[in-house]
Amino acid sequence: MATTFNSVDPSTGEIGPAYEEATADDVQAAVASAADAHRSGALADPAKRAALLRGAAARLRAAGDEIVTTAMTETGLPEVRLRGELERTAGQLEAFAAVVDAGDYVEAIVDTPDPDAKPIPRPDVRRMLVPIGPVAVFGASNFPLAFSTAGGDTASALAAGVPVIVKGHPSHPGTSERVAREVSAAAADAGLPAGTFAHLPAASLEVAQALVDAPAVKAVGFTGSYAGGRSIADRAAARPEPIPVYAEMGSVNPIVVTAGALEARAEAIAEGLAASVANFGGQLCTKPGVVFVPYGEAGNAFADDVAKRLEGTEPTVLLNERLRDALRDAVGRLEQRAERLGGSPQAGGPGFRHQPSAYEADAGDLGTTPELLEEHFGPVVLFVRYGTRDDLLAALDRIEGQLTGTVHAQEGEDVATIVEALRERVGRVIFDGFPTGVAVTYGMHHGGPFPSTSAAAHTSVGMTAITRWLRPVAYQNAPPALLPAELKPDNPLGIWRRVDGELTRDPA
């Protein structure tokens, strides 16, 4: 008899429809089918991959009403956010189709031969990136579209030409299933084999573990908690054949506000910060969790202003009961360590809600109480008050790897050391803005040193996310007929290549 699990509406706590849990046989079948698809070479055709990505985007848009309605009841996220997220998801699929069209993501390099080279003659060497094989994707609960079933990991992997097996997130099973159906249909439309894409709904650990263990799976993409990401990374590293895990695991996204910035635009920063902390329940990887504010009257007024704005925000619905409970526990611990700003209104209303709130501690406390730097996944912010520049730099030095770091300063203030301290420990440095709202651009970097991710050299947003699913192969003295199109002497695809060290589109 099949095991089932139910969706839950977090805005009411009501139980929704039942979904069948994938079995061990389902996992093996999906992996075998993905391995067949990889072996078939069908995904090597860039035109088919681009058609799949564009087809999936069009299908998701066409099914948008149904997808958004389902996602609303499963996540408690508002319609406007989910409509935006659907468009972002579709746009991301299309952006990767454009990367496939352009073709130079394979980083082709050609070295022409030199029989007189010393100490040994130089052969003809042509190198490009090729797909690594089937990959597993673990979506996130907080972006049920853009970081889930057809999100950035899936889009970049399909663009790279690797089959994808998605472990559906149990917090939005109906959304995931609906999206998966469109991706599978788009693969069929594009003439790609069934193993190109698979979706395994699961609430248990077994499916996740079986996927990570499957010998034919060659890499894992993950977005979620540190505990989840680390356990997958540890498991993958202990395989007979270890595989890379690209886990994006969480961040407190420090913000530094200088005295000059407070003087010039305290209210604007307070308004932006309160929104960045509280929007969508603060359930964003890049939600600012720790904000450094100078001691003094202006800093006090700023912190109080933000606290008041949060206190005045309606209690926000969290994604599920587990996250609500975890946040309540974490905030309970935080209240032992830091001072709460403002009152303690209870989060009223049905379902799983939390009242946005602010706390305060001294910069020196980070040394004695490193737990202050734990991520609080929800609408919670900690102000860390600093005296001198040295106090601030010493406090920044205690911060581990983060996705982002932000500085609000005024022209004329010397913030070079602050920027350097942030750059040393984050993946993205933001100036006079807020880290939430990650634009999907060519150069966006959504990653960072451990523990914000398990692989600091890679990103899960932006066009370079494709490199996670590729590995180089060099051809030495190959007859032109046996070379892939990307490496042929006449460069039939017209792609940029590095020839004898210089970038060019010329033949070689």
Added chain:
Amino acid sequence: MATTFNSVDPSTGEIGPAYEEATADDVQAAVASAADAHRSGALADPAKRAALLRGAAARLRAAGDEIVTTAMTETGLPEVRLRGELERTAGQLEAFAAVVDAGDYVEAIVDTPDPDAKPIPRPDVRRMLVPIGPVAVFGASNFPLAFSTAGGDTASALAAGVPVIVKGHPSHPGTSERVAREVSAAAADAGLPAGTFAHLPAASLEVAQALVDAPAVKAVGFTGSYAGGRSIADRAAARPEPIPVYAEMGSVNPIVVTAGALEARAEAIAEGLAASVANFGGQLCTKPGVVFVPYGEAGNAFADDVAKRLEGTEPTVLLNERLRDALRDAVGRLEQRAERLGGSPQAGGPGFRHQPSAYEADAGDLGTTPELLEEHFGPVVLFVRYGTRDDLLAALDRIEGQLTGTVHAQEGEDVATIVEALRERVGRVIFDGFPTGVAVTYGMHHGGPFPSTSAAAHTSVGMTAITRWLRPVAYQNAPPALLPAELKPDNPLGIWRRVDGELTRDPA
């Protein structure tokens, strides 16, 4: 009292000078000094890094006689090989200096802002690669210069701007110490801090383990055995902060010879193969260990010819006693599993020697006896005889990840499926040549799927080896004055950058 260990001349077995083993304090001091050097920002200056690399090359050439003489007594390798290797090592350092000069290894990407972008406005995003922090390098015994103290790992890491701590290989301690002295002097000449480069001589495991465990060490480069590489990778993955390990661990480098190739040029292939197997004691990562030869008269004659050539080769000196013993044991096991071609002459002479030799098995045996595919690190080759094309493809399918795969065929033969089978499991596919003699070029790929390396996406030879020591950072809406030169609007370095998706050297 300091612990010491001695060098040994493998051509005679005679004990050489004593060397002081690095202590736990030495490790901590080297790591702290490297962390200081990283923090100081001194290595951010490309001109200083280029000066260090060119200075090290010049100093190694100037000290060439002494280095080569020492290396000969420690490795048993012939002078001509070591002179060539010294030149290769110096050339490699200079090639990375040129990469630093060119500057576009930082993979700069600029996305210009678009306030009207949907679903969210697009900020100004500028992304480049930055150094990850201090790294540890474990050199190999078989290339005492090009893959050791100032070898490819060290050269690429210093080019990337990360401080390097070398664990000196105990099989050539005098060579390592002599080379290290020149690299340190070159760092001082270039005005770089002492922590830029450190050398820790050690024969014990403790130093290696302490280095891998040190929190300030952010990555490891390793060339050596599977057992050594895997244990370091496992240890690094189990750290509180896991770090990447770029381990190049071994390979049997399969070669496929077709009936057509045998008919056209059996003798030339036999001559080249015997040299590739036996040169330098066959102690090369890319030594061909398994050669697929068709059944029949021509195949018999070919295999016998190679076996005779190997039998007629002087017993070669191996690098040290441990490798000689390990090879003797492995060959003992091989003799239980495969047939020896030719007689069994004993390896006479002093020191640690082994007689080059050839073995033969049936392609079907690879299924029942996978141990046949173990690496034999030394002048040993196994012929695997095949009947049909399907037999060959089935046998290739049993081969795990390798550094290289080679095919010898004639024009007109359809070898596409063979090339595809090789490409799927190797890092470099060679046509009508031999895998030994790895040219240092821009696009050379010296890597491959597990277990040939621990990181299939990376190479330890060629200019792209630099990316192992870098991670991306994005700047969002940064004031131009706070941007690194590589990302400034006017592109003062004149480097290639991807601007809104297109490669250009124009301002942005």
